[in-house]
Amino acid sequence: MTTRCPSDLRLEAYLLDPERSGEAGHVAGCEACRVRLGRMNAEAADFRQYVFPATVDAVVAASAPRPGPGWLGVFLPLASACAAGMLLFLTPVPPEGLLAARGEVLSLDVFAESPEGARQLTNGELIPLAAPLRFRVNTSVPCRVRVLAADCEGRVSELYPAPGEEAPLVSGSTVLPGDAKLGGDEGPERIYAICSREPMPVLALAVSLMDQATGDDDRVRRASRISGLPPGTLQATLLVEHGEEKPGEEHHEK
Amino acid sequence: MDHREAANRLYREFGPAVYRRCLRLLRDREAAQDATQEVFVTLVRNMTRLEERGDALPWIYRVSTNHCLNVLRNRGRRGEEALAVDLEVDERSAAEVLPDRRLAHELLDRFDASTQAVVVGVLVDGMERDEVAAALGISRRTVSRRLERFLSSSRRLTGKEPS
Numbered sequence: 001m002t003t004r005c006p007s008d009l010r011l012e013a014y015l016l017d018p019e020r021s022g023e024a025g026h027v028a029g030c031e032a033c034r035v036r037l038g039r040m041n042a043e044a045a046d047f048r049q050y051v052f053p054a055t056v057d058a059v060v061a062a063s064a065p066r067p068g069p070g071w072l073g074v075f076l077p078l079a080s081a082c083a084a085g086m087l088l089f090l091t092p093v094p095p096e097g098l099l100a101a102r103g104e105v106l107s108l109d110v111f112a113e114s115p116e117g118a119r120q121l122t123n124g125e126l127i128p129l130a131a132p133l134r135f136r137v138n139t140s141v142p143c144r145v146r147v148l149a150a151d152c153e154g155r156v157s158e159l160y161p162a163p164g165e166e167a168p169l170v171s172g173s174t175v176l177p178g179d180a181k182l183g184g185d186e187g188p189e190r191i192y193a194i195c196s197r198e199p200m201p202v203l204a205l206a207v208s209l210m211d212q213a214t215g216d217d218d219r220v221r222r223a224s225r226i227s228g229l230p231p232g233t234l235q236a237t238l239l240v241e242h243g244e245e246k247p248g249e250e251h252h253e254k
Numbered sequence: 255m256d257h258r259e260a261a262n263r264l265y266r267e268f269g270p271a272v273y274r275r276c277l278r279l280l281r282d283r284e285a286a287q288d289a290t291q292e293v294f295v296t297l298v299r300n301m302t303r304l305e306e307r308g309d310a311l312p313w314i315y316r317v318s319t320n321h322c323l324n325v326l327r328n329r330g331r332r333g334e335e336a337l338a339v340d341l342e343v344d345e346r347s348a349a350e351v352l353p354d355r356r357l358a359h360e361l362l363d364r365f366d367a368s369t370q371a372v373v374v375g376v377l378v379d380g381m382e383r384d385e386v387a388a389a390l391g392i393s394r395r396t397v398s399r400r401l402e403r404f405l406s407s408s409r410r411l412t413g414k415e416p417s
Contacts, residue, residue, distance in 0.1 A: 005380075007379055007380055007381040007382070007385060008274070008275075008278065008379055009311060009312070009315050009379070009381065009385065009389060010385070012271045012274070012311055012315075013311055015270075015271075016267075016271075016311070040270075043270065043273060043274045043277060044270035044273075044274070046273075046283075047269055047270045047273040047274075048266075048270070050287075051269070051287045051290060051291075052265065052266065052269055055287065055290065055291040055294075056265055058291055058295075059265055059291055059294045059295055059298060060257070060258050060261045060262060060265075060298075062295040063261055063294075063295045063296075063298035063299045063301075064257050064258075064261075157366065157367075157368075158367075163324060163327060163328075163367070164324070164327060164328040201292075201296070203292070203293075203296050203317070203320070203324070204296050204299065206320065207296055207300065207317060210316075210391070211300070214391070
C-alpha cells in the first residue's frame with residue numbers, strides 16, 4: 001500500500017461501521033492495518049470478557065440521573081420565590097461575577113499581578129496573556145472550590161487547585177493561594193469559580209465547560225452560567241479578553 | 255428504554271473504544287480498566303451525544319485522551335512512572351519525524367493538557383492535523399500553532415535541533 005494508514009480513531013470508525021468509515025478499501029489491501037485490527041478486536045474481547053462485567057454496575061449507578069425534587073421540593077422554592085418577588089424587583093441586578101442559587105451566593109474577584117502591584121479586573125477587561133492572576137472567592141456557605149477557564153478553542157484549564165488535587169473547602173472571603181496564567185490565545189476567555197458541597201470530578205466539570213462555554217468567541221462571551229451542575233452548586237464567572245500576543249512569548253509551558 | 259438499559263447498551267457498544275484508547279495511553283491493563291470506568295461515567299451522563307453516532311467517536315477520543323493524560327500527569331506528580339515513559343510513539347512514517355518524537359518523549363509532561371493532547375494526536379497517534387483538530391474541537395491552525403510551539407520550545411530546552 002502506498003497510501004498512509006488510517007489513525008486508530010479512523011480504525012475505530014471502521015470497526016463501528018466499515019462501510020460508512022471510508023476505510024474499507026484501504027483495510028482490504030493493507031496487511032499492517034489488518035494486524036492492527038486484529039489487536040483491536042482482541043482488546044475488545046478482553047473488554048467484553050473482563051472489564052465490562054466488572055465495571056458495568058458501577059458505571060450505570062454512577063451515571064444515573066439524580067432523583068428530582070418531587071412536588072414538595074418544587075413547591076417550596078416556588079413559594080419562597082413568590083414571597084421574595086418584591087425583593088427581587090427592588091434588588092439591583094448582580095454583576096456577572098456574582099450569581100446566586102437559592103439564597104446562597106458566591107463571588108469571584110480576579111487580580112492581575114503587575115509591576116505596580118495587584119489590580120482587580122473588571123468583566124471583559126483586556127489583559128496580557130502572560131499576566132499572573134490571583135483569585136479571591138467569597139461564599140455564604142462552606143463549599144469546595146475550583147477555578148477553571150474556558151476559551152473559544154475548546155480548551156479548559158484548571159487554575160485552582162493544581163490539576164490532580166482535591167478541591168479545598170472554603171468559607172467566607174478567601175484568597176486562594178498561588179497564582180495562575182491563562183493559556184489561551186487571542187480572544188475571550190472565561191474564568192469560572194465552581195463551589196460544590198461534595199467533591200465534584202474535575203473531568204465532568206471540564207466536559208460541561210467544553211460543551212457550553214467554548215466553540216467560538218461569542219459562546220465564550222455569552223456563557224455566563226453553566227447549567228447541569230449538581231443541585232446547590234454555586235458558580236461565579238468573569239470574562240477576560242486577551243490582547244495581541246507578543247512574538248516569542250511562551251504560554252503553554254507549565 | 256430506561257437509564258440502566260440505555261447505559262448498558264452504550265457501554266457495550268462504545269466501551270471497547272474507550273478501553274483501547276486508555277490501554278494505548280496508559281499501557282497498563284488495570285489502570286486502563288479504572289480509566290475506562292471513570293471516562294464512561296462522564297460519557298453516559300451526556301448520553302444524548304453518544305446516541306448521535308456521527309459525533310460520538312471524536313468526543314470519546316477527546317474525553318478519553320484528556321482523562322488518561324491527566325492520570326499520567328498525576329502519576330508523575332506522585333513520583334511514579336513519568337508521562338513520557340508510558341507513551342509509545344507511533345512508528346508509521348517514523349523516519350520523517352523521529353527526532354521530534356524523541357523530543358516528545360522527553361518533554362511532553364512539561365506542557366499543559368491541551369498542548370499534550372495535540373502532541374499525542376500528531377506525534378504519538380500519527381494523526382493528520384485536520385483529524386486532531388476535529389477530534390479535539392479546535393481549529394487546524396491552533397493544532398499547528400501548538401505543535402510548533404511545543405517543538406520549538408522542546409528544541410530550545412534540550413539544545414537539540416531535529417536532524
